[in-house]
Amino acid sequence: MQTDSIEQIYFSPSGTTKAVVDELSKAFFGQKNEFNLMWDPLDEETVIPSNTLAIVAMPVFSGRIPDLCAQKLAHLKGKNTPAIAVVTYGNEEYDDALLELKTILEGNGFVLLAAGAVVTQHSMFPIVGTDRPDTQDKRALTTFARQCSQKLRAFPEKPLPAIEVKGNFPYREYEIPTLKPTVNDNCTLCGICASVCPVAAIPPDNPKTKDYDLCIGCTACIAVCPEKAQGFHMPEYTEFSTKFAEMNSERKEPEFFM
Numbered sequence: 001m002q003t004d005s006i007e008q009i010y011f012s013p014s015g016t017t018k019a020v021v022d023e024l025s026k027a028f029f030g031q032k033n034e035f036n037l038m039w040d041p042l043d044e045e046t047v048i049p050s051n052t053l054a055i056v057a058m059p060v061f062s063g064r065i066p067d068l069c070a071q072k073l074a075h076l077k078g079k080n081t082p083a084i085a086v087v088t089y090g091n092e093e094y095d096d097a098l099l100e101l102k103t104i105l106e107g108n109g110f111v112l113l114a115a116g117a118v119v120t121q122h123s124m125f126p127i128v129g130t131d132r133p134d135t136q137d138k139r140a141l142t143t144f145a146r147q148c149s150q151k152l153r154a155f156p157e158k159p160l161p162a163i164e165v166k167g168n169f170p171y172r173e174y175e176i177p178t179l180k181p182t183v184n185d186n187c188t189l190c191g192i193c194a195s196v197c198p199v200a201a202i203p204p205d206n207p208k209t210k211d212y213d214l215c216i217g218c219t220a221c222i223a224v225c226p227e228k229a230q231g232f233h234m235p236e237y238t239e240f241s242t243k244f245a246e247m248n249s250e251r252k253e254p255e256f257f258m
């Protein structure tokens with residue numbers, strides 16, 4: 001099948017999931033559209049037609065896909081629409097996230113061409129998986145995308161075999177992290193953090209504060225802050241980060257399921 005368009009559907013607070021989507025998309029021709037779940041409310045049923053390829057990529061939060069994304073994806077429907085499901089994770093574990101994403105998509109009318117779990121820089125602990133996806137990861141992504149493209153060409157005449165991915169059901173419990181970004185005196189009140197926060201936890205008129213009941217700890221505010229005012233400034237962070245890095249220093253490779 002020749003697709004008319006590529007729908008990129010992603011959530012990417014610190015930008016690495018988007019980098020993975022961009023890398024995969026290079027292998028496909030057609031008009032590229034996107035649903036950026038950072039800000040797109042996706043609160044009404046939205047159908048992706050069958051002549052479109054959906055590339056759906058979500059970061060792993062506590063071994064799951066972010067709760068906010070699961071809620072939004074419930075409104076995204078396919079009509080036998082081919083899809084590639086990808087989770088990105090910070091070299092720790094992706095646990096049940098890929099199974100969860102696959103289950104949501106298949107339950108909503110998408111057919112999976114393939115799935116993948118890709119290691120990226122850890123957004124909470126950037127000393128883990130630093131600068132990933134790197135050249136080696138990008139090469140693996142290109143090969144994977146080409147394999148997907150071949151499968152897509154034969155679809156729907158050649159039915160797609162069921163894809164098995166790692167993960168367990170019932171899924172592990174979704175946890176919002178207790179470590180959440182704070183603001184230090186570098187803040188110039190520019191408000192960029194407020195403009196990117198996916199849950200509107202930062203008031204634009206007073207970005208030095210944050211509604212910690214709303215904050216999901218996604219790190220988008222840290223990623224965009226030009227002054228490095230947003231960050232994990234609490235004293236226990238450095239010690240925790242070092243321990244976390246020791247436990248997760250061994251390089252993991254991307255895994256693909258066709």
Ligand SMILES: Cc1cc2nc3c(=O)[nH]c(=O)nc-3n(C[C@H](O)[C@H](O)[C@H](O)COP(=O)(O)O)c2cc1C
Pocket residue numbers: 011012013014015016017018059060061062063064088089090091092093094120121122123124177216217218219
């Ligand atoms: C709240 C939160 C929870 C996370 N949980 C995990 C996890 O369970 N396992 C893991 O390997 N990485 C975890 N990470 C790291 C992210 O999955 C990883 O950095 C992801 O690629 C970030 O995507 P982004 O750059 O598009 O924001 C977590 C990050 C955050 C912010």
